[in-house]
Amino acid sequence: MLEAKNYDFDAIVVGSGITGGWAAKELTEKGLKVLVLERGKELQHGTGYLGEHAPDWKLPYQGKRPRELYEKEYPIQSKSYAFSEATRHFFTNDKQNPYVQDDKPFDWMRADVVGGRSLLWGRQTYRWSEQDFQANAQDGHGIPWPIGYKDIAPWYSYVEKFIGVSGEAMGLDELPDSEFLPPMGMHKLEETIRGRLKRKAPDIKLTMGRAAILTEDHKGRAACHYCGPCHRGCSTGSYFSSQSSTLPAARTTGNLVLRANSVVEKLVYDPASGKISEVRVIDSRTGERLVFRSRIVFLCASTVASTQLLMNSQSETFANGLGNQGGALGHYMMDHALGMAGMGIFLDDMDSYWYGNRPNGMYIPRFRNLKAQDNNNDFLRGYGYQVHALRMNWQSSFNKKGFGADLKDSLRKPGPWIWALAAFTECLPDKRNRMYLHPGKKDRFGIPQVAFDAAWRDNEHKLWNDAVQQGDRILKAAGSVFSIKQEKLESVMGAGIHEMGTARMGNDPAESVLNAHNQVHGVPNLFVTDGSCMTSSSCVNPSLTYMALTARACDYAVKQLSQGVI
Amino acid sequence: MNRREFLECAAILVAGISASQAGFTLSTEQKTYLATAPDYIDKAATYLNEKQKATLAMLCETILPRTDTPGAIDAGVPRFVELMVFEWLNEAERTIFLDGMNELMDKVQLRYQKPFEALPENKRVNVLEKLERQASDSGWYDIGSAALRDFISDAPFVCQLKELTIWGFFTSEVGSTQVLRYEAMPMKFDGHRKLGEDESAWAAPLV
Numbered sequence: 001m002l003e004a005k006n007y008d009f010d011a012i013v014v015g016s017g018i019t020g021g022w023a024a025k026e027l028t029e030k031g032l033k034v035l036v037l038e039r040g041k042e043l044q045h046g047t048g049y050l051g052e053h054a055p056d057w058k059l060p061y062q063g064k065r066p067r068e069l070y071e072k073e074y075p076i077q078s079k080s081y082a083f084s085e086a087t088r089h090f091f092t093n094d095k096q097n098p099y100v101q102d103d104k105p106f107d108w109m110r111a112d113v114v115g116g117r118s119l120l121w122g123r124q125t126y127r128w129s130e131q132d133f134q135a136n137a138q139d140g141h142g143i144p145w146p147i148g149y150k151d152i153a154p155w156y157s158y159v160e161k162f163i164g165v166s167g168e169a170m171g172l173d174e175l176p177d178s179e180f181l182p183p184m185g186m187h188k189l190e191e192t193i194r195g196r197l198k199r200k201a202p203d204i205k206l207t208m209g210r211a212a213i214l215t216e217d218h219k220g221r222a223a224c225h226y227c228g229p230c231h232r233g234c235s236t237g238s239y240f241s242s243q244s245s246t247l248p249a250a251r252t253t254g255n256l257v258l259r260a261n262s263v264v265e266k267l268v269y270d271p272a273s274g275k276i277s278e279v280r281v282i283d284s285r286t287g288e289r290l291v292f293r294s295r296i297v298f299l300c301a302s303t304v305a306s307t308q309l310l311m312n313s314q315s316e317t318f319a320n321g322l323g324n325q326g327g328a329l330g331h332y333m334m335d336h337a338l339g340m341a342g343m344g345i346f347l348d349d350m351d352s353y354w355y356g357n358r359p360n361g362m363y364i365p366r367f368r369n370l371k372a373q374d375n376n377n378d379f380l381r382g383y384g385y386q387v388h389a390l391r392m393n394w395q396s397s398f399n400k401k402g403f404g405a406d407l408k409d410s411l412r413k414p415g416p417w418i419w420a421l422a423a424f425t426e427c428l429p430d431k432r433n434r435m436y437l438h439p440g441k442k443d444r445f446g447i448p449q450v451a452f453d454a455a456w457r458d459n460e461h462k463l464w465n466d467a468v469q470q471g472d473r474i475l476k477a478a479g480s481v482f483s484i485k486q487e488k489l490e491s492v493m494g495a496g497i498h499e500m501g502t503a504r505m506g507n508d509p510a511e512s513v514l515n516a517h518n519q520v521h522g523v524p525n526l527f528v529t530d531g532s533c534m535t536s537s538s539c540v541n542p543s544l545t546y547m548a549l550t551a552r553a554c555d556y557a558v559k560q561l562s563q564g565v566i
Numbered sequence: 567m568n569r570r571e572f573l574e575c576a577a578i579l580v581a582g583i584s585a586s587q588a589g590f591t592l593s594t595e596q597k598t599y600l601a602t603a604p605d606y607i608d609k610a611a612t613y614l615n616e617k618q619k620a621t622l623a624m625l626c627e628t629i630l631p632r633t634d635t636p637g638a639i640d641a642g643v644p645r646f647v648e649l650m651v652f653e654w655l656n657e658a659e660r661t662i663f664l665d666g667m668n669e670l671m672d673k674v675q676l677r678y679q680k681p682f683e684a685l686p687e688n689k690r691v692n693v694l695e696k697l698e699r700q701a702s703d704s705g706w707y708d709i710g711s712a713a714l715r716d717f718i719s720d721a722p723f724v725c726q727l728k729e730l731t732i733w734g735f736f737t738s739e740v741g742s743t744q745v746l747r748y749e750a751m752p753m754k755f756d757g758h759r760k761l762g763e764d765e766s767a768w769a770a771p772l773v
């Protein structure tokens with residue numbers, strides 16, 4: 001082991017989002033001095049949430065989107081469900097931060113502030129099942145996971161108890177229960193539909209969305225006040241973000257230094273020690289170049305950014321990118337094919353309305369290929385639906401004909417119920433789906449731009465088609481009087497904002513980048529714990545799994561450090 | 567934390583911004599805490615002449631008149647529409663709007679020997695209904711959401727006018743709180759709230 005004076009910090013964490021925050025918390029609480037490097041701007045919890053609780057009449061143009069600005073400066077980010085004038089300051093400016101998508105479109109959604117996308121995420125929180133971890137080994141797509149459900153289950157519990165997950169225990173193998181706070185309440189219509197599905201489509205389970213939103217006070221954070229648009233930021237910390245939870249916990253230890261505006265350019269590999277010896281940084285405001293050294297490095301910069309950094313850290317030993325011994329780095333990009341598979345109009349419970357803006361829908365867990373391959377289909381794996389109940393209002397009827405008191409009165413009142421099924425389908429790991437560093441184009445820091453070459457393949461389209469057909473059956477069973485299907489999968493890769501893979505875990509260094517503890521094969525002091533580590537994609541929202549893997553890897557790394565192995 | 571405490575906290579947070587870290591952590595565009603910003607329609611609207619302003623106000627009021635609840639003029643919608651026409655529509659769209667409004671003004675004057683705003687309500691509605699019949703093959707009438715759908719760039723004047731009036735009205739403070747219902751800090755969710763015969767929808771916050 002080198003002398004302590006050779007290090008600026010015990011650990012450097014790249015990224016302050018959902019996994020970077022967890023790495024910061026775990027490592028500082030274990031006594032390590034930690035530097036977190038965040039590419040984005042400084043942002044204070046609470047005071048930085050400039051759009052929070054702003055009523056429509058305070059927004060520029062009363063909420064009509066400034067089209068010209070978005071087309072010029074935010075053509076990708078403005079596609080996000082969470083993008084508006086109330087949240088734009090959280091997002092990356094596309095014009096200033098270009099990437100290459102020559103042949104196949106790829107939506108790369110990026111935050112540009114401390115806290116990263118943990119401020120903007122959908123907060124849906126689901127455990128993977130044993131079946132998810134076994135899928136690659138069973139059907140031969142991708143490589144087997146080096147870990148199983150039993151390895152991660154205690155870490156799921158550990159993370160859930162800290163972040164606070166509201167939801168309903170169901171006892172399903174395909175969607176294991178979390179450590180739950182009470183679930184949010186249901187609309188009367190949702191109860192009506194749940195009752196009908198039980199009788200008419202008993203294979204379909206409908207449960208309240210499992211969300212990292214508090215239904216009761218929890219660890220110094222207040223229960224949700226149901227104002228509605230979480231992604232504007234929440235000064236009461238009622239949903240989990242690194243800003244509300246993990247970074248404050250890390251600060252409490254006195255062991256945290258967080259540096260914003262810090263673009264990590266390169267990790268320097270030292271062949272003599274076989275470890276990362278330096279982290280090279282460019283200050284995005286001044287252009288100043290800085291070097292930091294630490295015993296261990298955690299990459300938590302997001303799937304694409306972490307892999308970009310590994311690729312840009314090539315050396316004599318790792319000519320094709322750090323940890324890239326067998327060519328897996330950058331390949332096997334996955335995302336969830338996402339879209340509104342179907343929606344129905346309901347005339348039930350018209351005399352029932354709501355109070356409070358519930359920032360959560362309900363969930364229909366995967367029901368296809370549950371035990372083995374169902375014998376009536378031609379696709380592998382499955383999908384789930386996030387389902388939302390709402391009533392038509394002036395926004396959906398704004399272009400009806402007529403003038404005067406009658407028009408005003410009809411726009412003023414709630415219309416029929418709509419119940420909409422958003423399908424999230426699993427994506428197979430496919431070597432053809434990849435990102436790479438563009439050989440010619442560089443960004444404003446001189447770093448090679450990321451280029452994408454990834455698209456939905458046959459199985460994703462088949463899954464989508466099935467999700468549309470089954471969605472229609474579910475809508476009918478639920479009692480829809482009129483249903484609409486979206487026959488074609490219209491979203492592109494990246495648009496699910498669940499991009500993952502590209503530095504996958506596996507036992508064989510020739511086929512993977514990371515081992516069973518998210519440690520880079522051949523570089524023992526380097527860990528990658530964001531979505532890039534994923535060996536397969538499941539169909540459930542991935543953030544909880546990233547958090548659990550991060551906490552687990554931190555535990556392992558610190559034990560290795562204290563044993564003198566690293 | 568009850569609502570009053572919550573709003574007090576929010577006020578303290580806002581006060582903290584100007585006093586402390588905002589100067590070096592936030593860019594100029596980021597310094598505006600939107601909840602305490604002036605209303606959009608409080609901006610001065612000085613693009614139209616007085617005759618045009620008078621006609622536009624009555625056009626908005628004819629679409630959404632005062633009844634037992636406030637109407638478009640009460641909600642400041644004419645100012646919203648004027649601002650949007652000059653600050654939000656692109657040049658081609660603005661030309662459609664201004665040409666459409668000027669043509670309407672001229673035709674009404676010619677036919678009735680008085681301006682649109684001096685006509686009785688049934689006549690004003692007739693004028694607009696005629697425009698809407700002429701516009702009825704526009705894609706503007708296709709199903710869609712005002713919040714999610716792209717603005718229909720070639721929509722005729724009457725469609726532009728309706729969209730901006732209806733948007734401006736139901737997102738205004740008066741429209742949200744006195745015509746719809748608005749609750750900034752509900753503190754709970756109840757999915758079994760009884761809906762009375764004549765009760766309004768909630769003004770749900772936008773993204």
